[in-house]
Amino acid sequence: MTDQRREDEAAAAKPTAAPKPAAPTAPAPAAPRDVIFDVDDINVFYGEHRAIRNVTLDLHLNEITALIGPSGCGKSTFIRCLNRMNDLIPTARVDGKIIYHGEDLYADDIDPVQVRKRIGMVFQKPNPFPKSIYDNIAFGPRVMGMKGDMDEIVETALRRGALWDEVKDRLKTNAFGMSGGQQQRLCIARALATSPDVLLMDEPCSALDPISTGRIEDLMMELKREYSIVIVTHNMQQAARVSDMTAFFTVELHDEGRYRTGAVVEYGETDKIFTNPDDKRTEDYVTGKFG
Amino acid sequence: MTGAQIAERAARRAVIPQASGADRAFATFFRVLMYTAVGISMLALVTLLYDVARDGLPKVSWDFLTSFPSRIIPENSGIESAIWGTLWLMAVCAAIVVPLGIATAIYLEEYADRTKWWNRLVEVNIQNLAAVPSVVYGILGLAFIVRGPLDLGRVVLAGGITLALLVLPVVIIVAREAIRAVPPSIREGSLALGATQWQTIWKQVLPGSIAGIMTGIILALSRAIGETAPLIVIGAAVNPRFNPDGLGSAFTALPIQIFAWTTDKDREFVELAAAAILVMMVVLLLMNSFAIFLRNRYEQKW
Amino acid sequence: MPDPATAFSVGPNGRRTPSLVRRPSRRSRFEAAIRATLFAAAAVSIATTLAIVFSLLNETIAFFRDVPIGDYLFGTKWSPQFQGEQQSFGVLPLIWGTFYLTGIGLLVAIPVGILSGIYLAEFAPTRVRKIVKPVLELLAGVPTIVFGYFALTFFTPEVLRNLLGLGVGQFNALSAGIILGVLVIPTIATLVEDSMSAVPQSLREGSAGLGANKVQTAIRVVFPAALSGVVAALVLGASRAVGETVIILIAGGQTANLSLNPTESYQSMAAFIAATARGDVPTGSIEYETIFVVGMTLFLITLLLNIVSIRLVRKYRQVYE
Numbered sequence: 001m002t003d004q005r006r007e008d009e010a011a012a013a014k015p016t017a018a019p020k021p022a023a024p025t026a027p028a029p030a031a032p033r034d035v036i037f038d039v040d041d042i043n044v045f046y047g048e049h050r051a052i053r054n055v056t057l058d059l060h061l062n063e064i065t066a067l068i069g070p071s072g073c074g075k076s077t078f079i080r081c082l083n084r085m086n087d088l089i090p091t092a093r094v095d096g097k098i099i100y101h102g103e104d105l106y107a108d109d110i111d112p113v114q115v116r117k118r119i120g121m122v123f124q125k126p127n128p129f130p131k132s133i134y135d136n137i138a139f140g141p142r143v144m145g146m147k148g149d150m151d152e153i154v155e156t157a158l159r160r161g162a163l164w165d166e167v168k169d170r171l172k173t174n175a176f177g178m179s180g181g182q183q184q185r186l187c188i189a190r191a192l193a194t195s196p197d198v199l200l201m202d203e204p205c206s207a208l209d210p211i212s213t214g215r216i217e218d219l220m221m222e223l224k225r226e227y228s229i230v231i232v233t234h235n236m237q238q239a240a241r242v243s244d245m246t247a248f249f250t251v252e253l254h255d256e257g258r259y260r261t262g263a264v265v266e267y268g269e270t271d272k273i274f275t276n277p278d279d280k281r282t283e284d285y286v287t288g289k290f291g
Numbered sequence: 292m293t294g295a296q297i298a299e300r301a302a303r304r305a306v307i308p309q310a311s312g313a314d315r316a317f318a319t320f321f322r323v324l325m326y327t328a329v330g331i332s333m334l335a336l337v338t339l340l341y342d343v344a345r346d347g348l349p350k351v352s353w354d355f356l357t358s359f360p361s362r363i364i365p366e367n368s369g370i371e372s373a374i375w376g377t378l379w380l381m382a383v384c385a386a387i388v389v390p391l392g393i394a395t396a397i398y399l400e401e402y403a404d405r406t407k408w409w410n411r412l413v414e415v416n417i418q419n420l421a422a423v424p425s426v427v428y429g430i431l432g433l434a435f436i437v438r439g440p441l442d443l444g445r446v447v448l449a450g451g452i453t454l455a456l457l458v459l460p461v462v463i464i465v466a467r468e469a470i471r472a473v474p475p476s477i478r479e480g481s482l483a484l485g486a487t488q489w490q491t492i493w494k495q496v497l498p499g500s501i502a503g504i505m506t507g508i509i510l511a512l513s514r515a516i517g518e519t520a521p522l523i524v525i526g527a528a529v530n531p532r533f534n535p536d537g538l539g540s541a542f543t544a545l546p547i548q549i550f551a552w553t554t555d556k557d558r559e560f561v562e563l564a565a566a567a568i569l570v571m572m573v574v575l576l577l578m579n580s581f582a583i584f585l586r587n588r589y590e591q592k593w
Numbered sequence: 594m595p596d597p598a599t600a601f602s603v604g605p606n607g608r609r610t611p612s613l614v615r616r617p618s619r620r621s622r623f624e625a626a627i628r629a630t631l632f633a634a635a636a637v638s639i640a641t642t643l644a645i646v647f648s649l650l651n652e653t654i655a656f657f658r659d660v661p662i663g664d665y666l667f668g669t670k671w672s673p674q675f676q677g678e679q680q681s682f683g684v685l686p687l688i689w690g691t692f693y694l695t696g697i698g699l700l701v702a703i704p705v706g707i708l709s710g711i712y713l714a715e716f717a718p719t720r721v722r723k724i725v726k727p728v729l730e731l732l733a734g735v736p737t738i739v740f741g742y743f744a745l746t747f748f749t750p751e752v753l754r755n756l757l758g759l760g761v762g763q764f765n766a767l768s769a770g771i772i773l774g775v776l777v778i779p780t781i782a783t784l785v786e787d788s789m790s791a792v793p794q795s796l797r798e799g800s801a802g803l804g805a806n807k808v809q810t811a812i813r814v815v816f817p818a819a820l821s822g823v824v825a826a827l828v829l830g831a832s833r834a835v836g837e838t839v840i841i842l843i844a845g846g847q848t849a850n851l852s853l854n855p856t857e858s859y860q861s862m863a864a865f866i867a868a869t870a871r872g873d874v875p876t877g878s879i880e881y882e883t884i885f886v887v888g889m890t891l892f893l894i895t896l897l898l899n900i901v902s903i904r905l906v907r908k909y910r911q912v913y914e
Contacts, residue, residue: 036604036605090406127480325709402632459641
């Protein structure tokens with residue numbers, strides 16, 4: 001990974017490295033899981049209307065975190081905060097902090113373009129570019145100015161996306177000719193080509209058939225070894241199947257139902273959320289009593 | 292018919308009232324009106340083409356295309372200077388309108404914040420400019436470009452700029468539509484990969500809309516070819532016996548030559564006008580067909 | 594303050610990666626330059642309008658220093674080419690000529706255009722459509738000079754005089770007006786067709802369900818639903834006719850006329866401008882100034898028509914989108 005190479009070179013150039021933590025002498029208790037996103041009191045406003053309120057949680061490294069909840073509860077809005085995609089909406093405003101790699105993504109001096117190079121996203125409806133499969137994958141690395149053998153970068157990405165064997169003989173054909181499931185795996189591979197360390201997935205399987213869905217879920221389980229994944233899903237069984245942590249969002253109605261704000265009800269280990277949740281609302285949702 | 296069938300028919304008549312004779316008569320009358328209307332349009336086109344072809348076809352020849360116009364001898368008159376003048380004008384017009392029109396369209400569609408009043412002013416202004424009569428653009432050309440601040444004189448560059456300003460609003464409007472046809476999901480996908488706004492536009496939006504943009508530009512240029520009034524007002528030359536030799540050269544154009552011959556007292560020259568019209572319409576037909584071909588072959592289906 | 598160019602952000606596991614802090618770079622400067630350039634391009638359109646208004650205004654003011662505005666606006670004789678006693682600058686004949694000819698044209702274009710539009714939207718079978726639409730598109734693409742030629746050399750002598758036996762002058766309002774109408778037919782027809790096609794199918798189905806035949810549905814239900822779009826089409830057609838120059842210049846003659854006789858020659862504002870501005874008019878002469886003051890008048894009239902048309906189009910768009 002180029003980030004690693006860059007960082008190694010830099011570390012070699014700068015002899016003063018960060019002090020290493022002292023090796024523990026006694027058997028350590030269960031190691032605290034590393035945090036990739038420290039989300040601190042995030043509120044999102046569209047104009048005057050608050051879309052999500054007071055979200056505070058830690059997303060962990062190399063895990064799959066699922067965001068579940070009924071429609072309109074702000075899950076997509078929240079996940080789009082993680083890679084500054086809400087910037088694209090003129091009336092949107094994000095308050096709060098998201099600490100990633102020691103920096104607050106919403107600090108004034110942060111470059112959103114750089115953020116998106118490190119935090120990749122896959123959308124609900126597959127959106128391949130009207131170009132060849134090869135050019136789709138190569139697009140991210142090319143705009144980044146990644147040096148290196150593009151053929152190799154493309155192959156690596158397609159292998160990571162579990163698509164290489166199917167398309168290796170037709171890399172130059174137009175991506176629009178692929179099936180929906182293949183297109184979505186292409187979009188995943190495309191996101192991986194820029195070597196991010198996080199993959200955000202906004203309902204990636206909702207437009208796909210069950211077989212494609214299964215393949216993508218298998219892919220996610222493989223990917224989490226190297227990447228941290230956050231997934232928004234309407235499908236509770238999917239959340240239960242693949243995720244390590246689950247956050248349950250709900251909708252709060254104000255002003256006689258005219259004003260909807262999303263909020264996190266409960267966040268915890270997936271097993272607990274689905275078998276023994278703390279909050280009654282969570283229990284009602286996962287047992288299908290509503291939503 | 293069986294008794295059952297008779298009964299069924301009677302029942303149907305009772306439930307569904309028979310259309311009244313007056314209603315049906317009116318409906319027929321209205322249909323006749325519509326056919327007449329459509330017929331009038333077709334008749335107009337056919338008669339027009341027939342008239343032009345009848346008068347002009349005998350006069351079209353290679354000599355006609357390669358001679359200069361003569362004020363006195365119709366037999367020796369041709370449209371060479373008019374053809375070259377038109378080509379020069381179109382080249383200048385295209386060179387201005389293509390970058391300016393596309394750039395404006397990109398700005399309005401991709402960069403402009405529509406809540407800001409000045410951006411809305413630009414949009415409204417373009418719609419107004421599209422409705423300004425072409426003769427007023429001629430006045431602008433005369434006062435500002437030929438004389439006035441730019442003071443270029445009655446030259447090709449002045450004519451080209453004037454025509455460019457005339458068709459620019461149309462090009463902008465068409466280019467905007469083509470750009471708008473690119474789905475937002477493509478832009479989102481590109482930005483999510485860490486591309487900048489301009490990278491997204493240059494590598495995704497423009498390639499995806501270029502076919503529509505080009506079609507629109509060709510159609511706008513074919514409109515510019517037929518424009519007469521602005522060229523009259525800025526002082527295109529009449530019956531010149533030379534081709535333009537540069538941007539600073541005097542010029543004529545096909546519509547101007549047609550105008551001069553149409554209003555001539557001599558019937559012979561009037562027939563030459565018809566011949567010139569035929570040549571111009573062939574050029575227009577070729578351009579429009581090319582535009583349609585481009586659109587069918589290269590248009591991006593999303 | 595750490596230098597963003599070499600600063601690091603520290604990820605989990607203590608791994609260091611380049612900082613996300615924005616730093617000035619060639620690319621960011623490039624992006625800013627692009628944005629500025631594109632805005633400058635968009636500003637050209639504003640500059641164009643300013644130039645038009647300025648050039649018209651400048652000479653118009655000069656004109657009104659020589660000619661009292663009352664004489665201009667209310668005078669009934671337009672004869673700037675004469676000298677001394679005979680010279681008169683009343684613009685009413687030109688305005689009248691413009692609207693008289695537009696009126697004749699609309700008398701042709703409105704019924705033909707609306708009926709054609711209704712036919713295309715509601716009745717035309719696919720086979721017929723494949724012929725009629727291209728015919729209208731061809732008609733729309735014919736340059737106005739060709740219509741002018743046709744009016745002078747064919748319509749006036751062969752149709753009006755020979756075929757119909759009318760005693761029209763060589764330049765007459767009937768010919769110019771009717772051909773002007775033919776010019777405008779495609780504009781009206783396509784806009785009417787568009788606005789009627791935009792009416793939701795559910796209205797047609799509701800009407801048919803109540804037992805109306807196709808004609809009744811089209812006239813009583815669909816057409817009224819599309820009415821503001823139709824009116825916008827008419828105003829747009831009128832605006833085009835008002836601004837049209839060459840047909841009237843060639844076939845309508847060069848006499849500013851304030852009567853109601855369609856066999857006589859008339860002159861419109863646009864035709865006067867083109868007739869007078871033949872490239873060698875001396876700057877600053879009264880002749881020169883008349884071009885601008887009439888141009889200003891024409892510009893204001895079409896601006897007004899355009900504003901009305903946009904209001905109507907906006908009203909129609911709101912209902913169905």
